[in-house]
Amino acid sequence: MADRRRINGPAGATIPPVFDDVSTPKLKSPKTRSRPPNTTRKMYLKTGVTPSASGSAYLEIETSATPGVSGLKLSCSVHGPRSLPRSAPFSPHIVLSTHVKYAPFATKQRRGYLRDPSERDLGIHLEAALRGAIIADRWPKSGVDIIISIVEGDQDRETSLLQGDEVWDMMNALGGCITVAAAALADAGIDCVDTVAGGVAALVQDAGEDSIPTVVVDPIPSEHEKILAACCIAYLPTRDEVTNLWFRGDLPTSDIDLYTSLVEKGIQASKNANRVLVGCLAETIE
Amino acid sequence: MTTTTTTTAPPTLAVPGQLLGPASRYQPGPGTHLHNANLYASLLGHVHITQPAQQPQQRQRAPGPAKRLTKITPAPAPAPTPPAELPTISVAVAEVRSSRVPAAGAGAGAAVASGGGGGERKKREVLPEVGNVVLCRVVRITPRQAVVAILVCGDSVLEAEWQGLIRVQDVRATEKDRVRIYESFRPGDVVRAEVISLGDQANYYLSTTRNELGVVLAVSEAGNTMQPVSWKEFRDPETGAMELRKVAQPQPQ
Amino acid sequence: MSAPTIKLPAPLFARLSPHPFLLRNLTSAADPSRPATRTNGRGTQETRPLHAKASSLSHAHGSSLVRLGDTTVLCGVRGEVLPVERVPLFRPVDRGGVGLGRGELRDYDLLVPNIELATGSAPQFLPGVPPTALAQTLSTRVYSLLHSTGMVGVEDLRVWSKPAGGGEDTEMEGAGEGQEEEEGVKEEDRVVAYWVLYIDLLFVSFDGNPFDAAWAAVVAALRNTSLPVARWDPEREMVVCSRTEKRQLNVKGLPVACTAAVFEEKELGEVGTGVPEGRHWLLLDPDRLEETLCREAITMVVDCSDGETRIKSIEKQGGTAIGRELVRGFATIAEKRWKEVQGAMK
Numbered sequence: 001m002a003d004r005r006r007i008n009g010p011a012g013a014t015i016p017p018v019f020d021d022v023s024t025p026k027l028k029s030p031k032t033r034s035r036p037p038n039t040t041r042k043m044y045l046k047t048g049v050t051p052s053a054s055g056s057a058y059l060e061i062e063t064s065a066t067p068g069v070s071g072l073k074l075s076c077s078v079h080g081p082r083s084l085p086r087s088a089p090f091s092p093h094i095v096l097s098t099h100v101k102y103a104p105f106a107t108k109q110r111r112g113y114l115r116d117p118s119e120r121d122l123g124i125h126l127e128a129a130l131r132g133a134i135i136a137d138r139w140p141k142s143g144v145d146i147i148i149s150i151v152e153g154d155q156d157r158e159t160s161l162l163q164g165d166e167v168w169d170m171m172n173a174l175g176g177c178i179t180v181a182a183a184a185l186a187d188a189g190i191d192c193v194d195t196v197a198g199g200v201a202a203l204v205q206d207a208g209e210d211s212i213p214t215v216v217v218d219p220i221p222s223e224h225e226k227i228l229a230a231c232c233i234a235y236l237p238t239r240d241e242v243t244n245l246w247f248r249g250d251l252p253t254s255d256i257d258l259y260t261s262l263v264e265k266g267i268q269a270s271k272n273a274n275r276v277l278v279g280c281l282a283e284t285i286e
Numbered sequence: 287m288t289t290t291t292t293t294t295a296p297p298t299l300a301v302p303g304q305l306l307g308p309a310s311r312y313q314p315g316p317g318t319h320l321h322n323a324n325l326y327a328s329l330l331g332h333v334h335i336t337q338p339a340q341q342p343q344q345r346q347r348a349p350g351p352a353k354r355l356t357k358i359t360p361a362p363a364p365a366p367t368p369p370a371e372l373p374t375i376s377v378a379v380a381e382v383r384s385s386r387v388p389a390a391g392a393g394a395g396a397a398v399a400s401g402g403g404g405g406e407r408k409k410r411e412v413l414p415e416v417g418n419v420v421l422c423r424v425v426r427i428t429p430r431q432a433v434v435a436i437l438v439c440g441d442s443v444l445e446a447e448w449q450g451l452i453r454v455q456d457v458r459a460t461e462k463d464r465v466r467i468y469e470s471f472r473p474g475d476v477v478r479a480e481v482i483s484l485g486d487q488a489n490y491y492l493s494t495t496r497n498e499l500g501v502v503l504a505v506s507e508a509g510n511t512m513q514p515v516s517w518k519e520f521r522d523p524e525t526g527a528m529e530l531r532k533v534a535q536p537q538p539q
Numbered sequence: 540m541s542a543p544t545i546k547l548p549a550p551l552f553a554r555l556s557p558h559p560f561l562l563r564n565l566t567s568a569a570d571p572s573r574p575a576t577r578t579n580g581r582g583t584q585e586t587r588p589l590h591a592k593a594s595s596l597s598h599a600h601g602s603s604l605v606r607l608g609d610t611t612v613l614c615g616v617r618g619e620v621l622p623v624e625r626v627p628l629f630r631p632v633d634r635g636g637v638g639l640g641r642g643e644l645r646d647y648d649l650l651v652p653n654i655e656l657a658t659g660s661a662p663q664f665l666p667g668v669p670p671t672a673l674a675q676t677l678s679t680r681v682y683s684l685l686h687s688t689g690m691v692g693v694e695d696l697r698v699w700s701k702p703a704g705g706g707e708d709t710e711m712e713g714a715g716e717g718q719e720e721e722e723g724v725k726e727e728d729r730v731v732a733y734w735v736l737y738i739d740l741l742f743v744s745f746d747g748n749p750f751d752a753a754w755a756a757v758v759a760a761l762r763n764t765s766l767p768v769a770r771w772d773p774e775r776e777m778v779v780c781s782r783t784e785k786r787q788l789n790v791k792g793l794p795v796a797c798t799a800a801v802f803e804e805k806e807l808g809e810v811g812t813g814v815p816e817g818r819h820w821l822l823l824d825p826d827r828l829e830e831t832l833c834r835e836a837i838t839m840v841v842d843c844s845d846g847e848t849r850i851k852s853i854e855k856q857g858g859t860a861i862g863r864e865l866v867r868g869f870a871t872i873a874e875k876r877w878k879e880v881q882g883a884m885k
Contacts, residue, residue: 005669005670005674005675006653006670006675006678007651007652007653007678007679007682008648008651009648009651009735009737010621010625010626010647010648010649010651010735011625011626011627011648012621012622012624012625012626012627013625014619014620014621014625014735015619015620015621015622015777015778016619016620017618017619017620017767017769017778017780018620018777018778018779018780019767019779019780019781019782020770020772020779020780020781020782049611049743049744050611050659050660050743050744051609051744051746052609052660052661052662052744052745052746052827053659053660053661053662053744054445054662056659056744063597073596075658075743077658077659077660077744078659079659079662079665080446081413081446082445082446082662083446083447083448083449083488084487084488086449086488088487088488089487090486090487091487099659099665099666099667101658101666103613103615103655103739103741104615104617104653104737104739105596105598105599105602105615105616105617105737105739106598107598108598110617110619110737113653113655133302135319135328138328139413140413140484141413141484141487141488142413142446145659145665147658147659147665147666149658149659149741149743151596151613151741152596152597152598153598186301186302186329186330187330189329189330189331189379191302191317191319191328191329192302192303192328192329193302193303193319193321193326193328194302194303194326195301195302195303236303237303238303238304238305238326239303239321278301281301281330282299282301284330285299285330285331285332285379286299421551421555423555437554437555438551438554438555441548441551443550443551443553443554444554445662446662476555476556503555503556509805511559
């Protein structure tokens with residue numbers, strides 16, 4: 001059924017451009033990581049982009065060296081503390097509501113206007129990550145809305161859609177969402193025990209099927225031949241606490257060390273993000 | 287962070303989670319929290335250290351004639367501080383940043399100091415608390431209560447609108463049974479009131495029993511801003527019509 | 540006024556009674572010779588500078604970021620292919636085909652602008668709800684202005700069955716319903732598909748005057764749009780695009796929107812059906828506070844790119860203050876605005 005509240009365009013469905021790969025020489029250089037395995041990409045964080053909101057922040061993760069690979073661009077606004085809707089029951093603490101949405105032009109595939117399950121999923125993980133950082137009982141009977149627009153997803157334009165990279169892209173997106181939301185919350189003046197930041201680590205197989213997998217931080221799916229597993233971690237550095245851990249992939253239970261090293265690398269990535277976050281916040285108040 | 291900074295001074299700027307000092311040296315103030323016997327910042331902002339006052343600070347009350355005790359109240363807590371008085375450490379956002387003051391001066395005889403606006407950095411949002419004096423606008427009235435939107439709490443303008451209720455028994459201190467809401471408030475009036483309870487899930491309960499509380503700004507039925515003439519009447523300067531209100535006693539400036 | 544009145548600091552006053560606050564600011568200039576100032580420190584005819592940045596998004600075919608004071612809009616243009624078989628009531632066009640022109644653009648709905656306000660851009664625009672009336676109105680206004688200005692020509696959006704070297708038998712059904720397939724051999728000059736431009740606008744921050752900002756973003760993004768060169772692949776029976784070749788979209792003219800709100804001395808609620816009494820001020824480029832206090836607004840779209848000022852559209856809502864003289868005078872104001880915006884678009 002057509003959405004009468006929007007301009008819907010032609011009645012017939014349109015097709016995203018199909019590229020003629022036959023005539024062009026193979027563009028894809030062998031997949032190589034442009035950074036050492038322990039290095040995250042450069043990050044740019046700024047608060048106060050939405051002056052009409054209580055707090056806001058903008059995060060951009062550097063475009064990697066490979067041309068055509070876009071970096072992540074996120075814009076976050078925080079509204080609140082505000083009164084809860086009249087229908088809401090009494091709450092002795094602040095009620096957190098998170099909303100993550102890709103812009104229609106954020107990814108290779110044009111996104112719809114309604115949130116899809118993956119976006120809802122991101123929202124839920126983000127809420128879990130932030131709930132552990134906020135001192136919720138300082139604000140009784142109130143709510144706060146955290147809204148993130150993913151202006152540009154972390155996706156490779158060149159790779160075809162069939163690779164199933166979406167899952168790993170979501171990890172990177174969540175890591176960015178957590179960091180940008182923490183900056184916006186601090187800008188809004190909502191009490192937090194610590195600055196929470198997100199970090200991603202992955203187990204990748206770079207040289208063929210039989211090679212030994214390695215753990216890298218801040219993975220870009222297009223830079224690796226195959227990603228076996230990845231985890232996104234929300235970590236509080238001063239408290240040394242993990243508020244949210246999201247693991248996806250395929251890891252044998254026999255090798256518990258692999259799992260721990262994945263988590264440790266995730267924490268390391270999160271610490272890197274935290275340094276940027278703290279630096280940005282310090283700049284804000286100066 | 288294992289550095290046990292017992293001797294170093296606290297930082298001047300703090301981000302959430304930053305160590306401010308041990309709890310044995312400071313009292314936690316706004317924007318801080320206590321964890322493992324250490325004080326940490328919970329907000330982004332400047333660190334302020336307030337030395338304890340000589341006598342325990344009481345909640346700031348507007349000066350007014352001491353009232354007869356009409357109800358039993360718990361004695362003011364004798365300074366919730368530990369015996370050895372510690373300075374209070376707090377974190378707060380710097381208030382005004384790059385404020386652009388427009389040229390308009392205060393109008394002659396105007397009730398306002400105009401100016402401000404522009405790129406003023408908003409203060410951190412506060413919540414109304416019991417005992418705060420707030421300014422609110424009457425949204426609707428019923429015979430039992432007036433529903434108001436709280437706009438200003440203390441000195442700070444609230445970003446969000448919080449709903450409040452002034453029940454008929456909280457309008458004035460005397461002759462409570464003779465109070466009529468429609469003779470006290472009209473929708474659109476700006477009322478100064480005190481928060482008496484956090485109320486139910488949606489509303490704060492407010493009271494205007496004190497003399498200096500009540501309607502401060504009212505517009506007549508003809509649409510003119512009225513002037514208070516007595517404790518229960520406003521007058522329209524153009525039409526001369528009188529309207530009943532619970533008038534706030536003008537405060538000496 | 541002799542009666543004791545309360546004194547309020549400015550932010551309190553603004554919150555409690557915004558209308559008198561703005562009124563006082565406009566009237567209380569210390570000496571009458573000085574022009575009136577608004578609450579935001581601007582003069583009545585003073586606009587906020589507009590900043591436009593093109594091409595910041597890599598997944599869109601064209602994009603722009605426009606900043607108008609505290610209003611920030613992001614616009615992404617993305618082309619998708621609409622094969623003619625999917626167009627109901629398709630009218631075939633041939634290479635020299637004239638006369639259909641703008642009709643195709645509108646009839647086949649090739650331009651799809653949508654405005655998203657619910658990004659937390661202001662406290663009243665929170666997500667999770669259907670588009671507000673304002674968002675719907677803005678989308679429709681952009682839509683109709685796109686068509687009425689004729690900025691985008693349909694020629695740029697047609698995809699032809701390229702003259703393939705062998706002239707092989709391209710049997711495409713549906714398209715011409717046999718009209719064109721008389722012989723089926725020499726018929727390279729057919730439109731096989733159209734590009735549909737999805738123009739999505741995202742408000743990052745909202746502080747009044749959304750239409751001017753949105754329209755500037757649309758214009759900047761379209762000027763920045765390059766679509767990949769597309770051709771018909773008879774073997775795969777589909778339209779394929781080149782990875783390397785791109786063609787810049789031809790955008791005709793530079794229409795610029797200029798909005799002003801009318802602030803009346805009497806407060807909104809009290810002005811009945813009668814004639815407006817008291818003074819009024821024309822506030823150019825209104826901000827969020829001013830928009831809520833004004834019920835009358837005028838938007839004029841002008842284009843001076845060919846030397847002469849041409850009015851592309853005038854829209855006026857509500858109120859009765861704007862008369863003939865004001866509209867005429869407003870053209871000069873809009874012209875001045877055009878120059879400013881044109882400078883920013885470079």
